[in-house]
Amino acid sequence: MAATRFPVEAGHIMMFARAVGDPNPVYDAGRTDPGEVIAPPTFVMASAQYDPDHPLRPRPGEPWLGSGRTPSGVPRDDGDGGTGLHAEQHFTYHRPLRPGDVLTVESREGERWEKQGRRGGVLRFSETIVEYRDQDGRLVVTSRMVGVRTERAPGEAG
Amino acid sequence: MALSSKELAVGAERDAVVVDDLTRTQLVMYAGASGDYNPLHTDEVFATQVAGFPGVFAHGMLTMALTGKALTDWVGDGRLRTFGVQFRGQVWPGDTLTTTMTVRALADVDGEPVAELDVVTRNLQGDVVLTGTASAVLDP
Numbered sequence: 289m290a291a292t293r294f295p296v297e298a299g300h301i302m303m304f305a306r307a308v309g310d311p312n313p314v315y316d317a318g319r320t321d322p323g324e325v326i327a328p329p330t331f332v333m334a335s336a337q338y339d340p341d342h343p344l345r346p347r348p349g350e351p352w353l354g355s356g357r358t359p360s361g362v363p364r365d366d367g368d369g370g371t372g373l374h375a376e377q378h379f380t381y382h383r384p385l386r387p388g389d390v391l392t393v394e395s396r397e398g399e400r401w402e403k404q405g406r407r408g409g410v411l412r413f414s415e416t417i418v419e420y421r422d423q424d425g426r427l428v429v430t431s432r433m434v435g436v437r438t439e440r441a442p443g444e445a446g
Numbered sequence: 447m448a449l450s451s452k453e454l455a456v457g458a459e460r461d462a463v464v465v466d467d468l469t470r471t472q473l474v475m476y477a478g479a480s481g482d483y484n485p486l487h488t489d490e491v492f493a494t495q496v497a498g499f500p501g502v503f504a505h506g507m508l509t510m511a512l513t514g515k516a517l518t519d520w521v522g523d524g525r526l527r528t529f530g531v532q533f534r535g536q537v538w539p540g541d542t543l544t545t546t547m548t549v550r551a552l553a554d555v556d557g558e559p560v561a562e563l564d565v566v567t568r569n570l571q572g573d574v575v576l577t578g579t580a581s582a583v584l585d586p
Contacts, residue, residue: 300479307475308511309465314523330513332546333507336481344484354485361493371486371497374506378530384523431528 292394294335294420298387301327304334317387328387330377332420332429335393375413376434382427391420391428398432409439450520451552451559451584452498458549460520462513464567468504468541476508504537509576513567514544527560531578550579556569559584 298317305315305328313319314326316374336342346352350428385391398415418431465472470490477483482505485492493502510531517526537543544567552560560581567576 296461304479307479308508309472309517310511310515310518312518312523314514327527328511328519329506329529330511333480333482342481346483352485353492354483357489359491360485361449376530376532376534377507377510378528379526393585395535398581408505421465431582 292392294332294338294391294393296327296331296385296387296389296391298322300326300333300334300337301325304328304331306368315317322387325387329379329381331385332379332391332418332431335391335420338393372435372437374433375436376432378432380430385428389428390423391426392422394419394421405438411439412437448585449561449582450526451561452584454552454584456549456552460516460547461546462519462545462547464516464543464545466542468537468539468543470502471541473502473508473539476505478510480505480507482507488521489550490509501538503539503543504532506533506576509533509537509543510578511546512543513565513576513578513581516547516567517563517565517580517582520547521561521580523564525582527555527581527583529578529580531565531576533575534577535569535575537569537574537575538552540550541575543567543569543575549572555583559586 302316310328315328317325353360355360378407396415398417400414403411413434413436416433419427421431422428458520473487477488487495487502487505490502493499512517546566548564549561550564552562553562561584565578565580566574568574
């Protein structure tokens with residue numbers, strides 16, 4: 289479900305930093321020599337933009353989870369009232385990303401486990417490892433994401 | 447500007463307000479920049495009527511990115527070697543978040559000084575919304 293190729297662009301970095309409310313000029317090629325621009329620490333998440341089938345983006349001609357004429361365009365997928373949430377996120381950085389980098393993205397499933405939730409119901413955890421390599425094949429960022437799916441009424445993650 | 451290892455001691459601590467009165471529009475901005483348009487974060491009708499939450503809430507990754515801003519403001523640009531977090535509670539529109547960073551250890555890794563940091567981000571009520579760790583290469 290991840291993009292396979294992620295071109296890192298200066299305008300995208302600027303918009304991402306702006307969305308985070310980070311005015312650091314090192315993210316803005318309009319204020320910093322473009323050769324000096326780097327991406328902020330969580331920027332690889334934006335590789336979702338380059339996944340043509342990213343499930344968390346409305347796509348033309350396909351039903352969308354969010355509201356339109358009705359509160360949701362699709363029935364709940366599991367019928368248990370559960371919700372998927374992000375529980376943990378870990379990055380290892382080998383060097384900063386720069387505009388002009390073209391990353392190759394490889395994603396694989398990691399471990400899966402279950403835990404009893406504080407409010408009852410089983411919490412199902414699953415891990416996804418994503419490796420981002422540069423145009424020379426060197427590993428630049430490794431991401432380990434842990435997702436959790438609650439069994440019933442929404443509550444806090446973890 | 448990067449931190450020098452001479453300026454830091456184990457136990458050194460720094461606080462930073464990373465967002466003041468979080469707006470729903472910032473959630474939309476983050477959705478647009480990151481590509482994560484999950485309606486839990488962008489669509490009040492869906493979040494309340496379908497998912498059963500009190501309203502839209504922030505992407506966990508926005509809270510991590512806000513925490514990351516506190517780190518890079520302290521340790522300098524391009525200095526992080528690791529950054530990992532657990533999402534501990536939801537962040538809501540109107541929240542003001544403060545990140546506290548503490549130096550847990552100072553180490554020498556392959557001849558470079560590295561600071562090991564603990565991070566915790568809390569809302570105005572003092573609830574922990576994120577905990578984590580980071581490591582950063584320092585200037586000698």
